[in-house]
Amino acid sequence: MRIWKLTPLERADPIWKLWNAEPIFVRAESEVEARKLATLETLEYLPMRPGQPIAINPWSGHKKIENPAPPTLCEDITDQTSEYSADGPAAVLRHGEHF
Secondary structure, eight states, X not given: OEEEEEEESOTTSGGGGSSOOSOEEEXXXXXXXXXXXXXXXXXXXXXXXXXXXXXXXXXXXOOBTTBOSOSEEEEEOGGGXXXXXXXXXXXXXXXXXXX
């Protein structure tokens, strides 16, 4: 497994009004899996508002039509951290909502 750090690229982007912009640390095999786990972890915190469209989860890495850059950076930090172990199952290790 690898350790991935997901961080917002531009905290001033209006998309972050709905989401906690604290970095998310994930143990996963790939960037795709890390983004999927981060997205699933943060779904329960999405404020649903009746009558409004569903917001795009910025942790997924999907790009908005008006902005072709993804809202987050997902980087492999396995060799840069001793705080997290690469051993174990795929999981979100830390996110601002929980810690």
